[in-house]
Amino acid sequence: MAKCSVCDKGVHFGIQVSHAHNRSNKLWKPNIRNVKAVVNGQSKKIKVCASCLRAGKVQRAQ
Known part of the structure; x- marks a missing residue:
């Protein structure tokens, strides 16, 4: 996955939990x-x- 070249921000993973406590990525x-x-x-x-x-934080080119 792509990352920000300035702050290195990338994808975060976790688990989604429904009201019935079904879990999915x-x-x-x-x-x-x-x-x-x-x-x-x-x-x-x-x-x-x-x-x-x-x-x-970034200077755009013309």
């Missing part, structure tokens, strides 16, 4: 976006989560 996926960003002075396509984009 569950995964929570981060909101990953392919973004053209400036990395070391060059524009490059990287995978970034939406929370890092909103926080301004």
